[in-house]
Amino acid sequence: MAAVYAQAVQTLIDELGRLPGIGPKSAQRITFHLLKLPTEDAERLANAIITAKARVRFCEQCFNVSEDELCSICADPRRDQTVLCVVEEARDIIAVERTGEFRGRYHVLMGAISPIDGVGPEQLKIRELLRRLGSDTVQEIILCTNPNVEGEATAMYLARLIKPLGLTVSRIASGLPVGGDLEYADELTLGRALEGRRIVD
Amino acid sequence: MSLYRDSGVVLRTYKLGESDRIVVILTLGHGKIRAVAKGVRKTKSRFGGRLEPLSNVSLLVYEGRELDTISQVETIDSLGPLYGDLDRLTQGLSLLEVVDRITPDREPVPHLHRMLVGALRSLESRPLPLVVPAFFWKLLAAEGVRPELDVCVRCGEADNLIAFDMNEGGVLCRTCRTGTPISAEALRLTRMILGGGMNAALDEPVTPATAEVRHLATEAMEHHLERRLRSVALYERL
Ligand SMILES: [Zn+2]
Ligand SMILES: [Zn+2]
Numbered sequence: 001m002a003a004v005y006a007q008a009v010q011t012l013i014d015e016l017g018r019l020p021g022i023g024p025k026s027a028q029r030i031t032f033h034l035l036k037l038p039t040e041d042a043e044r045l046a047n048a049i050i051t052a053k054a055r056v057r058f059c060e061q062c063f064n065v066s067e068d069e070l071c072s073i074c075a076d077p078r079r080d081q082t083v084l085c086v087v088e089e090a091r092d093i094i095a096v097e098r099t100g101e102f103r104g105r106y107h108v109l110m111g112a113i114s115p116i117d118g119v120g121p122e123q124l125k126i127r128e129l130l131r132r133l134g135s136d137t138v139q140e141i142i143l144c145t146n147p148n149v150e151g152e153a154t155a156m157y158l159a160r161l162i163k164p165l166g167l168t169v170s171r172i173a174s175g176l177p178v179g180g181d182l183e184y185a186d187e188l189t190l191g192r193a194l195e196g197r198r199i200v201d
Numbered sequence: 202m203s204l205y206r207d208s209g210v211v212l213r214t215y216k217l218g219e220s221d222r223i224v225v226i227l228t229l230g231h232g233k234i235r236a237v238a239k240g241v242r243k244t245k246s247r248f249g250g251r252l253e254p255l256s257n258v259s260l261l262v263y264e265g266r267e268l269d270t271i272s273q274v275e276t277i278d279s280l281g282p283l284y285g286d287l288d289r290l291t292q293g294l295s296l297l298e299v300v301d302r303i304t305p306d307r308e309p310v311p312h313l314h315r316m317l318v319g320a321l322r323s324l325e326s327r328p329l330p331l332v333v334p335a336f337f338w339k340l341l342a343a344e345g346v347r348p349e350l351d352v353c354v355r356c357g358e359a360d361n362l363i364a365f366d367m368n369e370g371g372v373l374c375r376t377c378r379t380g381t382p383i384s385a386e387a388l389r390l391t392r393m394i395l396g397g398g399m400n401a402a403l404d405e406p407v408t409p410a411t412a413e414v415r416h417l418a419t420e421a422m423e424h425h426l427e428r429r430l431r432s433v434a435l436y437e438r439l
Contacts (some may be wrong), residue, residue: 021218115291115432116213116254116298149254149280149290156287157435177244186249188256189281195285 001172009035023118047139053060060133063108079102080104082139086129086158088112088146096144104142112150113157121157129158133165140168147174147192206257207231209232211252211319212301213401216242223251223268226260227317228298232308236262236269248274255280255293278318281323288436289328294319295432296320296336303344312343329403330411333433334418342395346425347371362388365417367424374424376387380408381417391417401414 005013009031017027034042049151058064059071066072072092073079083104085095093106132138141162145151159169176185177192185193209228211372217223220242220396241248245299251258255279263270283289291292300317304310317434320336323329341347349371350357359372365372365388366380372388393402394414405411419433 021215021216026218036247093333104375114437115294115435116301118431120435121432148250149284149294152284153287153294153332162285180245184247184249186251187276188253188281188284191279191281192284 011193029056039137058108062106063090063110064093064106065163081137084138085139085142085144087144088151088154092144092146100179102142104140109145109154112145112154114150114153124154126161127175130161133162139165140170143171147172162173203264204272205231205262205264207234207262209314210300210321211254211258212255212297214238214252217323220246222278222299222381224271225301227304227310227314228260229311230309231305231315232261232310233301233304235267235306236271237247238271238274244273245304245416251276253284254297255283255290255321257321278322278325283321286328291432291436292328292333293321293324293428295333295436296324297302298421298430298432299337299340299426302428303340313340315338316343322391323403330407331390331394331403331405331414333398334415335402337418337422338391338394339399339422341425344425345437346421347395348372348391348421350388350395356411367421381420384410384413387413387417390414 004010012034013024013027013031016030017024022030032046055067056065057067059066059074060065060069060071061074062071065072068075080103083098084103084107085104086107086109086193087096088109088111090108093108096102107125109126109129111119111124112170113121113124114120121201143155143158145154146156153198155171159171162169173196174189175180175196176189203431207230208229212225212227212233212358214225216224217237222238222239222241223235224238225233225235238248240246240251241252251274252271258270259275259277261273263272280293283293286350296317300313300353304313316339320332322338323332346365348365353362353374354366354369354371355373355377358376361375363375363382364378364380365383370381372383386408390402390405390410391414419430423430
């Protein structure tokens with residue numbers, strides 16, 4: 001096929017198209033948006049990527065994004081060291097932090113078990129998690145993976161691994177979103193919500 | 202844009218954009234389709250958990266040039282019984298992994314759809330250890346790679362069949378043996394599965410031959426697909 005765009009334009013479209021969640025159409029749209037930007041705006045974006053890539057790495061303990069060996073949460077002595085919240089991705093930490101309900105530390109798995117995508121337990125930071133549990137400071141694990149098939153498989157797999165170690169293992173409840181209508185709930189969600197019901201006092 | 206109705210099993214999903222997913226579904230009438238579910242990753246999505254892998258759903262779909270778009274979904278079989286049980290869930294996932302590899306896009310394969318729905322219902326109601334291996338063997342037979350189980354594939358000998366070799370296409374006698382050893386009991390179970398006695402085979406008591414049949418079926422399927430099955434490795438290890 002003859003080249004539709006100049007080489008530099010096509011390269012940019014291809015690179016953007018490799019990002020998660022960006023299809024060929026979006027890649028094209030973003031490319032033409034970038035080309036219309038003033039040079040200094042485009043340079044600021046390019047520099048932000050380069051700087052972040054150079055400075056940011058993964059926390060050696062929990063695999064959160066960090067500018068140092070330990071992330072700000074692992075380095076904070078006021079955080080409860082006895083409770084560990086296990087999440088799939090570093091961005092999930094931000095979601096949990098926003099609740100203000102959790103004062104412990106985290107462990108990022110960097111994914112979830114998904115055999116069809118070639119992701120098994122070996123591809124996740126599970127060995128590193130078990131190593132952290134080897135020290136006696138951690139007493140409780142909260143499995144905070146996504147409420148979907150991959151997240152659930154990961155949580156159940158981890159529970160089976162961790163329970164024999166004598167730690168308290170809990171899974172975040174799945175249920176109905178606050179503000180939603182019961183009649184629109186799907187069978188799976190409503191079924192899980194019933195299963196996870198609690199005594200009202 | 203034309204609209205169609207169909208029913209199907211969700212095989213896998215991919216994230217798309219901020220809150221959408223591309224859902225790959227093995228439908229009864231349209232074969233394997235790829236359709237966009239808009240907003241499905243938002244907690245208040247009207248699709249909710251109906252489009253998770255393993256769900257058997259009825260659908261209303263807008264046909265698009267590249268991707269279809271899901272308009273409505275209703276649950277036929279909720280994946281509830283599989284969702285909360287690691288062993289059933291991973292076995293269910295191994296059915297999906299294999300079906301996704303084998304089925305071409307947009308080509309109706311109603312027999313495959315029927316087999317998948319049947320096997321998933323078995324896992325939900327009676328998760329017996331031979332459900333997955335029986336499915337693998339039946340699927341291979343449907344793909345035209347039915348193994349020879351009655352006589353030695355090399356010399357035609359009908360007795361002393363003690364080995365199984367997928368490269369050779371079936372069982373081998375003591376003199377010609379290559380591949381994996383097979384016990385008389387495992388051979389009997391495999392013959393039952395492929396000879397129209399699947400339900401009876403599923404009900405057989407669990408013996409060491411059960412594990413053998415599971416192994417052989419996985420080996421045969423991996424040989425056919427020319428790749429390792431991740432999901433099998435997962436539940437075999439548990
Ligand atoms: Zn950290
Ligand atoms: Zn022979």
